[in-house]
Amino acid sequence: MTPPTTVRADGARETGAACAPGTARTAARTLARCRDLVRPSLSAAIERLHPWPGEMAAFSLGWCEVGGGPADGSFEGKGLRQTLAVLSAEAAGAPGESAVAGAVAVELVHTFSLLHDDIMDEDGTRRQRDTVWKAYGTGPAVLAGDALFALAVQTLAETPGPHTAAAVGRLSKTLSGLVRGQAEDLLFVARPWTGPEAVRTDEYRAMAELKTGTLLGCSAALGGLLGGAPARTVAALDRAGRHLGVAFQAVDDLLGIWGDPAVTGKPVHGDLRQRKKTYPVLAALAGQGRHARELSALLNSPQSLDEAGTVRAAALVEACGGRTATLGEARHHLDAARACLLSVPLAPRAACEIEVLLEFLLHRTV
Amino acid sequence: MTPPTTVRADGARETGAACAPGTARTAARTLARCRDLVRPSLSAAIERLHPWPGEMAAFSLGWCEVGGGPADGSFEGKGLRQTLAVLSAEAAGAPGESAVAGAVAVELVHTFSLLHDDIMDEDGTRRQRDTVWKAYGTGPAVLAGDALFALAVQTLAETPGPHTAAAVGRLSKTLSGLVRGQAEDLLFVARPWTGPEAVRTDEYRAMAELKTGTLLGCSAALGGLLGGAPARTVAALDRAGRHLGVAFQAVDDLLGIWGDPAVTGKPVHGDLRQRKKTYPVLAALAGQGRHARELSALLNSPQSLDEAGTVRAAALVEACGGRTATLGEARHHLDAARACLLSVPLAPRAACEIEVLLEFLLHRTV
Numbered sequence: 198m199t200p201p202t203t204v205r206a207d208g209a210r211e212t213g214a215a216c217a218p219g220t221a222r223t224a225a226r227t228l229a230r231c232r233d234l235v236r237p238s239l240s241a242a243i244e245r246l247h248p249w250p251g252e253m254a255a256f257s258l259g260w261c262e263v264g265g266g267p268a269d270g271s272f273e274g275k276g277l278r279q280t281l282a283v284l285s286a287e288a289a290g291a292p293g294e295s296a297v298a299g300a301v302a303v304e305l306v307h308t309f310s311l312l313h314d315d316i317m318d319e320d321g322t323r324r325q326r327d328t329v330w331k332a333y334g335t336g337p338a339v340l341a342g343d344a345l346f347a348l349a350v351q352t353l354a355e356t357p358g359p360h361t362a363a364a365v366g367r368l369s370k371t372l373s374g375l376v377r378g379q380a381e382d383l384l385f386v387a388r389p390w391t392g393p394e395a396v397r398t399d400e401y402r403a404m405a406e407l408k409t410g411t412l413l414g415c416s417a418a419l420g421g422l423l424g425g426a427p428a429r430t431v432a433a434l435d436r437a438g439r440h441l442g443v444a445f446q447a448v449d450d451l452l453g454i455w456g457d458p459a460v461t462g463k464p465v466h467g468d469l470r471q472r473k474k475t476y477p478v479l480a481a482l483a484g485q486g487r488h489a490r491e492l493s494a495l496l497n498s499p500q501s502l503d504e505a506g507t508v509r510a511a512a513l514v515e516a517c518g519g520r521t522a523t524l525g526e527a528r529h530h531l532d533a534a535r536a537c538l539l540s541v542p543l544a545p546r547a548a549c550e551i552e553v554l555l556e557f558l559l560h561r562t563v
Numbered sequence: 564m565t566p567p568t569t570v571r572a573d574g575a576r577e578t579g580a581a582c583a584p585g586t587a588r589t590a591a592r593t594l595a596r597c598r599d600l601v602r603p604s605l606s607a608a609i610e611r612l613h614p615w616p617g618e619m620a621a622f623s624l625g626w627c628e629v630g631g632g633p634a635d636g637s638f639e640g641k642g643l644r645q646t647l648a649v650l651s652a653e654a655a656g657a658p659g660e661s662a663v664a665g666a667v668a669v670e671l672v673h674t675f676s677l678l679h680d681d682i683m684d685e686d687g688t689r690r691q692r693d694t695v696w697k698a699y700g701t702g703p704a705v706l707a708g709d710a711l712f713a714l715a716v717q718t719l720a721e722t723p724g725p726h727t728a729a730a731v732g733r734l735s736k737t738l739s740g741l742v743r744g745q746a747e748d749l750l751f752v753a754r755p756w757t758g759p760e761a762v763r764t765d766e767y768r769a770m771a772e773l774k775t776g777t778l779l780g781c782s783a784a785l786g787g788l789l790g791g792a793p794a795r796t797v798a799a800l801d802r803a804g805r806h807l808g809v810a811f812q813a814v815d816d817l818l819g820i821w822g823d824p825a826v827t828g829k830p831v832h833g834d835l836r837q838r839k840k841t842y843p844v845l846a847a848l849a850g851q852g853r854h855a856r857e858l859s860a861l862l863n864s865p866q867s868l869d870e871a872g873t874v875r876a877a878a879l880v881e882a883c884g885g886r887t888a889t890l891g892e893a894r895h896h897l898d899a900a901r902a903c904l905l906s907v908p909l910a911p912r913a914a915c916e917i918e919v920l921l922e923f924l925l926h927r928t929v
Contacts, residue, residue, distance in 0.1 A: 245739075247746040313709060317702035336683035339705055340746055343679060343712070347738035350716055354732045362728040365735075366720040372713035373611075380613040380706055 219553025253341035285420025287547035299419030305349035378407025410442025481519030585919025619707035651786025653913035665785030671715035691828035744773025776808025847885030
């Protein structure tokens, strides 16, 4: 059933014409539908890899265990990027199939970036099991990432159609943006918590837009582009995806401190324990009060934070308004994403599926 | 002065119509001319990188020291790939300038592959100084490689002109081939020296064609393509480059055992000391005689090879015909490269510059 939507003279939908309120189950159904549509082509792409990086790629996608045996499916990602590509093509009035090559490319790039970022960040666990470098070694993980990177470009470049060159151009810009975001993120580690050299929240937002927003923007833009949308619509989809990326990162940061370990699979207050520079902490430290001073003293202490220390740090971040500010950041960028989508004519059903997805992402617990 | 060349009815040059014999100095002049032509665009591309991976990229290219201070130029590579791209455009009758975007892309890809391969191979020294991962750390080196990879695709994709899409398609295939070759090479390490699982010379050749030949073939093909050469010429240039790659690897393997340490900057018999599976050793072990058995016993011994052991191993490789076989392999593939070039009509002066370069590569000492 297509939700009712009015369209203005310039083709844009009225802000007031809301979609039927979605549930987590609706969003999950959309994600599953799009993953199912993309899966055969994504599998076929992975099959083209040399068997060794191919196994590592499949492991990283949650499709198999070390050694190649099938996994039970519980390690697979949500498939947000491929879903966004498919829905964007549908929002442009094209069948979701037209976006599949783009969906495969962005999913491969996402897998590449997780793989290499885990090496750079020395993260040994992802989705409750070993990361690729931990399971297979650093050198092989570098190789697997490179193979995925090359495959992403090749898959898209080999897709016949009038939009291929533009799509490859956009993907290549995205790759550079991703790497730039990762460079910024790595450099944040060495910067102080306070003082003139401290990471500001606007710098953090710019990093998040590059590291997370660029690829989500590209996913939406590629879907629109391959679906034959006009340039103005492609640009709006791109901007919506970028805002979504910033919001997504903010929610991730909230989960990294206050997420339920039973659901996220990460330790409680994990990001604080690891002293990650995330939005809630940076926003909290931007305050000048007594709580902010106590928080910075805790974070600057040479000893590692014990249980009591992390509980206290989380309470201080909250007392300084870091949690509220981050929720506001997420909400603001989701609203901005929604405004971008409302600024251009989109097929109502797909546009609503995207909006339900946005809402789900704000309230997700994992 | 253009050397005299006769052209057959089908446009191909006569085999007998030889170029004037080149000297190492002629080849060096050609390399320097092409590097000078490409350098401004290569510099401009590197300038686009985030400053941190940008410095690592410039370090890897031999342009700067750690920290960004200028290097004295002695760490720069020959620039074989960019030269081949420029000469191939000229051989297609176009100005060398038309190949510059392709030359930049292949040089960036080459730099990326050295950077990541050094991590995977755990090589700490290249061109007589620290490799990037040794100087900057593994994580940052992964990042710098990724940045170069992305930049290569972006630079080429952004080049205006009718051949861009085809050029990007070819580059993306090349990237996948490179990674596949590196996967094979890494897997060779764990395989035995003898018996049914031993690496055969034809497997080694296939690996060398992927790991070294694919990018040299792509360099020549991109030059031809961007220079407007017909498909048949582009294909011949590609094949010539692939053969050149196999020959280049064979010469590299000879230098890895018998190269002069004062010139190569690598320890004498270095590849034997590290028990690298290279063509001379694999060819030697393919024999069944007493010397081959002694050699395999040495290579299979659990202790590391001492000075006397490596000297003896080198003598045994030679006695088993490994050195002669590798020289034959290099010569054969250079002849095959030459035959590819002779099979299509090419502008004589550039074709001769390529031939002089081939000869120089066979006799190079570093």
